[in-house]
Amino acid sequence: MTLSLDIHYVTHIGEDLRVNILKPDGSYEQHRMQTDDGHVWSIRLTTEETTAGYIDYFYTLHRMTTELRREWCMITHRLETIGDRDSTYICHDLWHDMPDDAHLYSSAFTECVNNREHSMSPKADSNSAIRLKIRAPQLRKGERLFISGNCNILGNWNPDNALPMYEHENNEWVATVDTTDIQLQDIELKFIIKHNNPDHINSIIWETGDNRRLNIPTINGNEIIVIELPRASFDRHDQKLAGTAVPVFSLRSEGSFGVGDFGDLQLMTDWVACTGQRVLQVLPVNDTTLDHSWQDSYPYSCISIFALHPMYCDLRRLPQIKDKGLRTRFESLRKELNALPKVDYVRVNDAKNEYLHIVFEQEGKTVLSTKEFKEWFAEEEEWLVPYAQYSVLRDKFRTPNYNDWADHNVWNEDDRPALTNPRTKAYKEVAYHYFVQYMLAMQLKAAHRHARAKSVILKGDIPIGVNRCGCDAWMEPRYFNLDGQAGAPPDFFSSDGQNWGFPTYNWDEMLKDDCRWWVRRFSNMAKYFDAYRIDHVLGFFRIWEIPGSCKYGLLGQFSPSLGMTVDEIAGYGLRFSPSMLGEGMEDEREKARESLFLRDHKRHDLYHPRISSHGSPCHERLSQQEKDGYNRLYDDYFYRRNNHFWYTEAMKKLPQLVNATRMLVCAEDLGMVPDCVPWVMDELKILSLEIQTMPKEPFVRFGILEHNPYRSVCTISSHDTETMRMWWDEDRERTNDYYHNTMHHGGDAPHPLPGWLAKDIIYRHLACPSMLCILTLQDWLATDERLRLADASEERINIPANPHHYWRYRMHLNIEQLLAAKEFNRSLKEMVDASGR
Known part of the structure; x- marks a missing residue:
């Protein structure tokens, strides 16, 4: 033709x-x-x-x-x-x-x-x-x-x-x-x-x-x-949707095994749908297993950007264990673990791994010989084979640090043929991990199909970093700067800054193959989700990079960023002196107090003003004229100097990632946000995150909900913050200000937060212009004083200032009870419907 x-x-x-x-x-x-x-x-x-x-x-x-x-x-x-x-x-x-x-x-x-x-x-x-x-x-x-x-x-x-x-x-x-x-x-x-x-x-x-x-x-x-013809023109209002955010590990059903699983995700979807909501948002579900301790509970420290965490396997959907005595023992253990108020990470994972090994020995040969498994294996082989070998070696040498292994200190592509041939010893050693990942993938895909059938958007989460001892760094070390650490500068969450411990990315290397590593990551995500949250999107503009020898985030600097020469510093009326670097001091906090500048990590003839240096002893020793010059330099550096440079850096990466899939793209854009971030997000149509108590407008204590952009996600709290009830009682002066001047109520703000007032706060958020209003399950439950957890302090999921926080929050109700709470569900649906969502 x-x-x-x-x-x-x-x-x-x-x-x-x-x-x-x-x-x-x-x-x-x-x-x-x-x-x-x-x-x-x-x-x-x-x-x-x-x-x-x-x-x-x-x-x-x-x-x-x-x-x-x-x-x-x-x-x-x-x-x-x-x-x-x-x-x-x-x-x-x-x-x-x-x-x-x-x-x-x-x-x-x-x-x-x-x-x-x-x-x-x-x-x-x-x-x-x-x-x-x-x-x-x-x-x-x-x-x-x-x-x-x-x-x-x-x-x-x-x-x-x-x-x-x-x-x-x-x-x-x-x-x-x-x-x-x-x-x-x-x-x-x-x-x-x-x-x-x-x-x-x-x-x-x-x-x-x-x-x-x-x-x-x-x-x-x-x-x-x-x-x-030019696109059709219809006078229709923008669609607005409501949703719930809850970690998968926090879900609880009558039949779960002490932790939420992908079967529970389907039940939770049913509750979301019955209350008129359209979005169910979860935290990352990737494998985080390093040393099989409770510290592996950190969901943002994945060892593989592809592998799913074995603890999310719904054992109810596996073939039944044939041994009746074993079935009885596991059922007794399941009931014990499921009755606990919080996740016992170690016992749950030990039990599930034992159960999965038994089922594998019983059914593995049959499952791995099926046409369905072979088709799936062919599609996932590129990442699956190294991940399985890494998992075996991690357990064999009893450490995730591949540098300490006796051999295989880096992935060897020559090992692949033996690891993919079912007749070899090497294949038999890793086959268990193939089996588990297959079961997990099938269950999460089933949850995804169920959500679509219910017209519910399943929204995932893409962490900004990966663990430096994980499979990704072991397999493709060229993509990482393993001598640096990613984190966040001192902020509302932590006066010392945050050190996440993740290696920073070698973007020069990643850009050589058009960010293939990231494209594969996003494409894999699209198999299970229809929307995603980019964790710390600012990291695609610049990351807070901390020297490998440091514990805190105080001595970090944005990377990449345009360092300053001595002559540029002098242009602000400030005489540069090596004493301003605080070098030679071993204690990080002491060095921070005595430094106004830090050397550039790559070029030692360039310098960066140290963040949060105002009020430090070194700053106080400056004359007033020098302080004025340093303050001008500081403001120019952090808020103007790098703007176009960071815009260019983000536009090298984000367009091809956003366009790699058809998932709806949302971003966590909180923190020290450069002016160029909204430029990029608007250009690429990425939804921003809006939290009223963390406003982006300068000199405003509380954001104005009516000013939220349509292309945004509105929420009240997140996994990193206090819940609404906790925030309400934390600072009564602030609460009174919010109660009187934002909500326009008279009298003293009531404490603790009553259900009627929680409902008022939520309805105002639902009524705002944001496309998505996604609230934590804890905040939804705050509206019903009979259903919510008695102790609000037990609702928190994470404390960002604590790098060793134990992630173990679970719903105190099971999902079946939630589905049966007719009056509560009707109240939520009425709010959602009345708000136009």
Whole structure:
């Protein structure tokens, strides 16, 4: 068949446009287009008809061998091959940039909230036809697009007779217009939305604006003309959704084994759906097993960005243990562990590992020989094989520090053949880990399918770091700076700063292969989730890097960042002296008190002002004139000097990661936020995080909820903060200020927080403009004084200032009790519905 494409795109001298035809394997063929005026580009190709019944393609802008721009490829152009193999398709296309409502193309909306059946349109009655194509992301579940116009085939403006369209791609609709039925050369039309249920309150919605005018071109034999029209325009309010945040390990059901699991995740989805919510957010679920101690409970310290944590395996969904005595023993242990108020991490994991080993010995050979397992193994082999070998070696040498192992101190690709051959000894040693990861993947995929069936968005979490002794660093050390440590500068959470202990990333190395490590990570995440939270998105702009010898975050510096020369420092009226570096002092806190500057980690002739240095002894010894100069330098350095540099750094990385999947992208953008962060997030349509008690506006104690941007996630507390009830009683002066000046109530603020007031606070958050309002389970429960935990201090999940915190919070109710709490659930649903979510 012949394919003729044209598109309007204004280029400059030396630039050219190319069309990229996608192949089934994801690669593409690139063809240079022609132009006479630099405005209209065209090409004529001969291609084979595809078995899929359509061809997908996209456009790119080039200057010689360099790609300057490409279209937004969340969805590509799709041409259905509706004629015979001798047909000529003439396509008049539009260039697509990322739209403001890009979220409506994410799987969170297309597969969960607005899920609709897709279908290819019927074959054309003849080989001469006009195809109209348009993108209309505003449609919701149960709706279909039609064309109404001033001719018979379009119903003569009668919506009952309008021409139906077919959604052959997410939010892209097509229809064939039989030109033999059109008497006019110039027709008028509008698009309309019709609900499948004619009794629906908005059963018909007409497109806004003037009528569209379409001039019908002359069609020669065997020609199918495809006209892409500017996107549909409907006057619809933005969709807002409510949700719950809870760690998987915190879930409790009647049948769980002392810790939440992927089966409990399905039950929790049912509760979210029954209360009118649409989002269930969890913490990271990756394996964190280092030494099998309670310190492995830290979910943000994964040993593999792909492997799932074995403790999340739902033992109820495994084949039953045949030995009756063992079944009785494990059931007794399950009841004991499940009755505990908090997770006993070590006992739970020891018990589950023993159980999994028994099931593996009993069923492993059968499972690993199935077609389903072999297909899954082929897809996951790249990461799975090194992870399994790492896990065996970690336990064999009784340490996760691969530098201390007797051998295999780095992954050797030559080991792969033996580790993937079921007949070898090496395979048999690692097969248990293949079995466990397969079971986990199947269970989490089942939870994902269940969430989609309930129209609930399952939202995951991508930690900024990985453990320096984990499989990722062992397998691909070139991607990491293992002599540095990631953390956070001194802030509200910690006056000494935070040292997470993670290695920082070697971005120079990662960028050499277009961040393949990160793309694989995000793509793997998309198998299980439809939205995700980027933990500490500021790390993609710059990370707080702490020397490997340091314990605290006090002596860190942003990396990368533009260090200052001695001459630049002098330009602020400040005479630089080596004594300002505090060097030679072994105690970190003492060195911090005596230093105004730190040497650059890579170039020792450059310097950075030490963060939080105001008020230190070294700062106090400065004259007033010197203090004024240092203060100007400090403000310029942290808030202006690096802005465009950090913008460029983020734009090297984030665009390809955001576009690697169709998940909805949310980011935790709290802390010392440079001005360039909102620029990037707005450009890439990433949702920000808004917490009223941690406002981003300067000189404001509490944020104004009505000022929240639509493209944001609103919450009251998180896993890193006190819950709403804890915050309410922590500082009564602050609480009174909030009660009087933000909520506009009179009298003294009541303590402890009563249920009616918790409901008031929550409703105000639900009513704000943010797209998502996701509250912790503890904050939802705060509205019901009969259901909530008696001791509010037991609700906290994490204390960021404590790097050795034990993550063990569990729901005090089980999910079955939560589902049975009819009055509470009705109250929540009423709030959600009344707020327009």
